Amino acid sequence: MAKHDQKGRRKGGPPFVMMRYDVIDSAAWKSLTPAARSIYLQIARRFNGENNGYLAASVRDLALECNVAPNTVTASINQLISVALIDRTQEGSFTTKVRLAAEYRLACIKCNRTGREASNDFRRWRPAGPATLRAEKDSDCVQPSRAGSAA
Template identity: 35%
Template structure:
């Protein structure tokens, strides 16, 4: 007996959803490719329940985007300035002297049961 085509499939797997209404905003259209790629990496780490607790260090972001570690800081700043992400906890040294990465919240998603702030919707080029 031959097993069916969908026998071992349990779903389509994880994916990153980037809605059209986000891409149509002036803030998104003004982003360079680097910050756009970083935003996709941050969304990859969002699982539907961890908004505000999305951890991504500059080293890990640089490795994921295949760029220098010093380049990524500007990408984070640009996403914050245009309202796509919000810093919820800054980076620091932990109790053992080991660095702890900052945590971020996506403004397009709900945070702690509150509605989305979508700060990027009100961004205007200066």
């Protein structure tokens, strides 16, 4: 039989990652690639309730955990930062004696490193407008030649 505290809540249980509806329903989340969503979940998995802002995650570890290439991890982290779902609180470094993984904070949770409230900037993020997307798409495309036109 499960043990309960004085308020009737269960004690203990396996750890889990909480995904809030406002994050999943945001335009920022919907714009992410599947790899970026996987990377977000692995970074969120490191959160224990008291260490937001100190979530250390190396590119190599994330690549192994998500079964993707290190370049994909780097691109996914940059995408997560650009849509404001995470912030980098400390840059990673790699020298001959010291290897430090970059540290992150989740934007939807209060930062334990600085004490600042959750920024929730991802809620205000919007994708580029259709005119911008069309211009980018047209610039990368090869223009088809028209049959019967004089050259």
